[in-house]
Structures are given as C-alpha cells and as structure tokens.
Amino acid sequence: MKSFIKRHYLLCFSLATLALITASFGLGSAQFTLHQMLDLLTGGGSPTERAILFEIRLPRIAMAVVVGASLSMAGACLQGLFRNPLADPYVLGLSSGGSFAAALALLFWPAAQNYPFLIPLSAFTGSALTAFWVYQAAKTPQGLQLNGLLLSGIALGLTFSAALSLVLYFAENRASDLMLWLMGHLNAGLHAVKWVALCLLLGGLALMVHCDALNALLEGEDSAASLGIDVERVKLRLLAACSLLVAGAVSFCGMIGFVGLLVPHLARIFWGSDHRRLLLISAIGGAFLLLLTDLIARIALPNGELPVGVITGCLGGPFFLWILRRGLRHRN
C-alpha cells in the first residue's frame, strides 16, 4: 500500500483532493448527500439549495484550490531557490509586501473598484519589489547569505505589516472589511477566482519550465552555472514567477500564512526534492490543505465561521517550530 502510494503519488493525491472537494460541497451549515448533489448538478433541487451549492460553495472551493496551489508552488520554489526549508512567501515578506500594495490600491486608487485586475497588478508590484529587495539585501560578493535572507525577509515583512496597520488606521469606515481580508478568507467570489487562476497558470507554468534549473541550483550557484544555467537570469525569472503566484493569492484572499511552508516541506520529506515532482505535488497538496482548513473553518463553529488564515496560522506556527527543532537536532 505504502509503495503503491509512493509510485502513484499524483493519482492518489488527486483522488484524495477530489474526495475532499466533494466533501466540501456536501458539508457545512446546509448538508447535502452525494445523491442530492448529483440531483442538483443535473438541474433538480430548490433554488435556495442550488444557490448554496453554486454561488456560495463553488467559488470558495475553486478559490481554495487555486490559492492553495499558488502559495505552495511559490513556497516550493523559494525553498529550492534559496536552499532553505524555512523560506516561504510569508517569511520572506512577499505576502506582506503584496498585501500592503493591494490595500493601498483598494483604498486610494478609485479605479481599482471598477477594474478588479488592478488589485493583483499592484499586489504583484508590491511582492516583486519586496522579493528583489530581500534578495539584494542578502547578496554579497561571496554569494547569497541565507541568514541575511531570512532576517531581511522578516524585517521587511514586519515593516509592511506595520505599514498595513497604518493604512487600516486611516481607512476608518472600511477598516473592518480590510481586517477580514487581511486575516485571510476565501469569499472573494468567482470573478476573483478567474484572476487568481490566471496568476497560477502563468506563474506555475514559469516554475515548471525551470524545474531542471531549480534542481541544479540545489547544489549551489557555481555548480548550476557550470551546468549551463544562466543563474542570475533564472533567479530573476523565478522570483518574478513567485511574486505573481503570491500576488494572485493575497490580492483577493489576504494573508493566508504557512501553506507555502508546510506543504512543500512535507512533500519534500516524502517524495524527495526533485522539483519535477515536487512542484506538482506541492500544487495538489496546497489545494488539499487549504480545502481542509476551509472545511474546518466552515464547520468548526455551529453558527458563523472562522477566517481560514487563522487556522492555517495556528497549524503553521507549531509546524515551523517543529522544523526548526528537527533541524537543530539533526545538526548535533
């Protein structure tokens, strides 16, 4: 059984995700059986039931899938690129940079109300600038300083979080909307899913195209360069692709932390660090994790629901500690 899962990992994972998607459709404040759902799909059922299924649950589930996949692919890429298991869009400040820029656009750029693509665009600008800033801060003539990278990422992330709070302070009447967005949610609706999916498609494709280069970079930059990889150019492209993935996710769903840390790390433990596999598994695993946390967020409270970002944060924090502890023990 174990070796079957290991060999047909993609199939097993996809099936599990499909099962979870079905469960997400069925569970919640209104419950549907499989039979009822099939009935609703073919046009039966009451209008209220159809509205719950297609207008409330479908956008959420689609959003969980695309956002989960985006964040974990970005995490897998950043961990590989910086050869550090602790790198992820959240820790490196990409998420904060992106959401700060998105919040600015939401509040002070009236055009963004009418043209929703302007929000991911400004989020992309924010996260890309943060990515390059963090990268430049950690670059020395001797190579990339990994400690410096994490520290400058954290510092920039904190700065942007503070700047966000400042923006919230001045937002007054829209502060509660923004607060909810910041905590991370998946309720942005189908029109937003479109934009996130587009970012996922472009960014994910760019990462998949570079998976060989990512593998070579695992051994260090000199080694990669001697294998014919234009290291600087590849790094720029990968950072841009990660920023795009993160931008899509944060601009509509706010800060959903730790998905990008947890999933690639687990995937690496079980299926190794070959990026040809890792990126795909991470994408599916990210979708799976976010579906699961969204399901918990919806059914944990008898009435009302929790923001999904809170749950991923609660799971991710302890996991982060566990990775650190494990790494430290390994070293001794």
Add this chain to the structure above:
Amino acid sequence: MDCAIEIDRLQTPHGLRSPICCRIAKGCMTGIIGPNGAGKSTLLRSIAGLQKKTAGRILILQRDLDAIPQKALAKTFAYLPQQIEIIEDFTVSELISLGRLPHHPVFWERLRGQKTEFERDHKAVQEALEAMHLEDLAQRTATTLSGGELQRVYLARALAQETPILLLDEPTAHLDFKASLELLNCLEKRLLQQELTVVMAIHDLNLAALYCQRLLLLNEGQLLAEGTPETVLSPEILEPAYGRQLKRIPHPLCHRPQILPCRAAQN
C-alpha cells in the same frame, strides 16, 4: 602542440594580481599546483567563466570565453567546484543525470520541436557510471555514500556532460590514499579512451607528478613555473613557493619525481 585553453594576460580583482599568460595543451592532464591561497581555484574559476576579471582574455578552443553563451560553455567544459552542496535525497544516477542538463532543449526550443534525446542521456549516464565504477551504487542516495564515492559521483557527472574539457578543483581533497588513486585511475583510463583535456587544481605534488603530463606552479597569484613534472618539481623552483626545504627523489617504479618534505628542525 594543439592548444585547448589559451590564457592571455589574465588578471582578477582577488587572487591573480599579476597578469598570467599560459597555454594548456589539448588531450593531456594538466595540474595546477601551489600553496594555499596561490590562486589555483581563482584560475580554474576564471577559465570556467565564474570569476570576474579585471584584464586579459581567455580563449577556449580558439573562441573567446566571453563570447560563448552559458549553455554552449557547459557543452565545452565541465567544471567540478571544490564544494558542492549535497542534495541529500537524490540517488547516484539522478545526481549524474544532472550532468545532462546542458544537452536538454529549453522550453522554447522544445516548443519549436526539439526533442530531448533520452536514449543518449541514458547511455551517457551508464557510461559515466561504468567509467567511475559506480554501477552497484546507482540507486543509493547521496547521504549513504562515503566522501570518496561522492567525489566519484561528481566526476561521473562531469563525464556524463560529454565535454572535451574537464576543469576539476581539487578532486582529491579530503580523500584518503585509496580513494584518490581510484579516482585518478578512472580519470586516466577515460583520458586514454577518448581525447579529453583535464585541468585540475591539486595539492598533492606526488600525485600530480604521477598523473599529470604538465604542471603549472602558482604562488601569490603569479605563475612561477610551467612545464613537465620533471622540470617543475625541482627543489629550486618549489622551495621559494612553499617556503620549506624539500628533497626530490625518483619514484622507484616509474622514475617520475617525488617530493619529500623536511621537518623544520632538520634544516
């Protein structure tokens, strides 16, 4: 003498302070020797195109290094750095397959219909495994290997890259006697089978004397001597570089020069 690499008044910001001119012959093993900090690695990195230079130029097979794109460069020579971060969960054959990357078409080339030659890749990896006697270890992961085995894996990757030139930065560092000899024997055998040019930085003067046809002696970023082991490995040339008294004796079997150190107290 055909020339594989021609170095013309090369200078780098650190390491090679005075201009270096030399030519490296095709089809033989050239050793770069010298004390720590002499600029051996800098010279190799410069040839590999990884080191910024302040002056001079390098011709690789009669082409200017700066004019060759990165990927074409990786098909011209394989460079084995002194330190490689180990990818812990890759198997030996996966690690060696990385050497085939320069031969894979990139995305847009693939869109235009270029195909990856999987059979040729497979053959190259198999040949490299055999050349380095790694057939039995092919499915082992990197963490389960000894230092000597791992170094052979990296050398096998360089061979799988199928380049006319190999640049090796201290391939025998941290290896014991047996592992060093195994590695160099495999390399020499391969050299005899096909025309390969090998340039390696090496610390062990006696191994260099046994395996290299030509030696370059560097000290403090200057080229002190260049020639066959018999001419370069003489106490008069080596002593100023190493600052120690040295004795030279012929090897009892092959009569190549061997260098014996003297303890400071015995001066």
